[in-house]
Amino acid sequence: MAVVTQPPVEADAAVIRDSLAEPDRFAELYDRYAAQLYRYAYRRVGAGPAEDVVAETFLAAFQKRGSYDQARPDARPWLFGILTRELARHHRAERAHLRALSRAVPEHPDAGPADRVADRVAAHESRPALASALAALAAGDRDVLLLVAWGDLSYEETAAAMGIAIGTVRSRLHRARRKVRAALGDTDPTHEMEDDQ
Amino acid sequence: MSNDLMLLREMGESLDPPIGEPPADLRRRVLTGALAMRGRRFRAVRSVGARLAWGVGALSSVAAVAVAALLLAPSATMIAGHAPPGTNSDPGTAPAELDAGRVFALAAQHLANAPALQARPNQFVYTESIRIGIVHMLESNNQWKRFTEGPDRRRMWESVDGTRNGLVRSHPEGSNGAWQSSVIPGCRDGRAPGAQDRPNVTVSCEPFPAVATGLPTDPDKMLSYLYRPGPYEDADWNRGVPADQLAFERIPYVLYLAKLSPAVQAAVFQAAARIPGVTVSPNVVDLAGRHGIGVARTGRNIRAELLFDEQTYAYLGVNYLDVGPVPVVNTTVDTTGLRYGEAILRVAVVDRTGQMP
Numbered sequence: 001m002a003v004v005t006q007p008p009v010e011a012d013a014a015v016i017r018d019s020l021a022e023p024d025r026f027a028e029l030y031d032r033y034a035a036q037l038y039r040y041a042y043r044r045v046g047a048g049p050a051e052d053v054v055a056e057t058f059l060a061a062f063q064k065r066g067s068y069d070q071a072r073p074d075a076r077p078w079l080f081g082i083l084t085r086e087l088a089r090h091h092r093a094e095r096a097h098l099r100a101l102s103r104a105v106p107e108h109p110d111a112g113p114a115d116r117v118a119d120r121v122a123a124h125e126s127r128p129a130l131a132s133a134l135a136a137l138a139a140g141d142r143d144v145l146l147l148v149a150w151g152d153l154s155y156e157e158t159a160a161a162m163g164i165a166i167g168t169v170r171s172r173l174h175r176a177r178r179k180v181r182a183a184l185g186d187t188d189p190t191h192e193m194e195d196d197q
Numbered sequence: 198m199s200n201d202l203m204l205l206r207e208m209g210e211s212l213d214p215p216i217g218e219p220p221a222d223l224r225r226r227v228l229t230g231a232l233a234m235r236g237r238r239f240r241a242v243r244s245v246g247a248r249l250a251w252g253v254g255a256l257s258s259v260a261a262v263a264v265a266a267l268l269l270a271p272s273a274t275m276i277a278g279h280a281p282p283g284t285n286s287d288p289g290t291a292p293a294e295l296d297a298g299r300v301f302a303l304a305a306q307h308l309a310n311a312p313a314l315q316a317r318p319n320q321f322v323y324t325e326s327i328r329i330g331i332v333h334m335l336e337s338n339n340q341w342k343r344f345t346e347g348p349d350r351r352r353m354w355e356s357v358d359g360t361r362n363g364l365v366r367s368h369p370e371g372s373n374g375a376w377q378s379s380v381i382p383g384c385r386d387g388r389a390p391g392a393q394d395r396p397n398v399t400v401s402c403e404p405f406p407a408v409a410t411g412l413p414t415d416p417d418k419m420l421s422y423l424y425r426p427g428p429y430e431d432a433d434w435n436r437g438v439p440a441d442q443l444a445f446e447r448i449p450y451v452l453y454l455a456k457l458s459p460a461v462q463a464a465v466f467q468a469a470a471r472i473p474g475v476t477v478s479p480n481v482v483d484l485a486g487r488h489g490i491g492v493a494r495t496g497r498n499i500r501a502e503l504l505f506d507e508q509t510y511a512y513l514g515v516n517y518l519d520v521g522p523v524p525v526v527n528t529t530v531d532t533t534g535l536r537y538g539e540a541i542l543r544v545a546v547v548d549r550t551g552q553m554p
Contacts, residue, residue, distance in 0.1 A: 027228055030224060031224075034223065034224065039214060039217070043213065050214075051219070051223050054223060054227075055223060055226050058230075058231070059230045063431070130208050131208075149202055149206055150206070150209040180205065
């Protein structure tokens, strides 16, 4: 049997370091992360601004790559941090996006697998309330909540992305979720958050 | 998972783009942007010189049909028939009497009667220089370490109208090593060659002409121009820096844009004479070892110094020195020494990339 040896995948940090001498290698970082950054930005600000935000993020990353912390092999939190800062410059677009979502009349989505239908209906019906709640959050709280919920960043990664302490991540997340729960009709302020990481 | 997070995640999924991948144009846009920065390599680090990478000074009335060359050495200026300006019959002692306004006035006077260097759209501007820069890297012990890149000798051919592929060659100064080459992608009909790893891909673009048009030749207008932010500046880096310092730091970049126009360069120097807080150092040395007069302004703990030939007042290049703690990302690093330097040796117009003047 032929043994196929895969070339080792270089850590992001090495790609970034090498791109200082060979700027074209920066394309690898784009190919690794563009899709997830774009999806996240698309969710937050919609189609048009998302393209601008992602382009600005990668260009800012390219400019700052000389100061990348080589002790961090995974560049994903770094890129999400830059993305978050770029999103902040598009806060008007995000506000308009959330306003539109908060006004959307709930509609019944196409039926999916049977056991998902109820959830999806619930999600769809809750969308205006969630959008209103997100719009009402402080920017830093919203960033933390959505990096966790939509960006799938861990608490540690969120802290690294935003340049804040992990305790601050927890407190912001706690505050944001309490407000979201209230918007969803949960009036019990002592409600346990059972899935803290 | 709690209901709130689950609902939030489902909301996120319902907002996803219809196609998983970002638009193909986005990749082109990003890589074109990065390629456009590549010619300004030192912009990658937060050094002031990064975005002030170029400048050009002396002029020549000697313009051959195919190759019009100008040398920035004093002898070339003499050949070109521009006697040293001013009344300093004894240049050995004159600099001590100079103030910055006088140096700028003499530099402008030096350019007053010089002809513009003519270039056709299909030609290239050749620039030869020696450059040095620094990069800060965060080490695993969480300390920032400063690395020096260079000095390198660089030969660059930039398309006059920005539509043709240009070329950059560089190697360590004083070495016999091979020249490293990279292409400056030309932009024709809104398309440019893609990244080097994708030769068949073209990307959308806007031409970046070697020679800017429409720059002010009136000193008042030029002064206003210097006080306005340029398109490639980093707002974070410039935040809180006095406007006079920013205006001064923009001078080399505007000189770079005006590299074939003595009238614009003269306006730059006439305007610069009105920026307050500028000092003169009589004996400074550039990266090429040339002695000259330095005209400097210090801000954000960086001393930005423009160098002029001490005989002819031709502009030679820049030295940027750290004189105290300087911000690096979210901290400050206390370093001293040369942050960025460039000695411009030669500017010429040629017909082809790779052609020496």
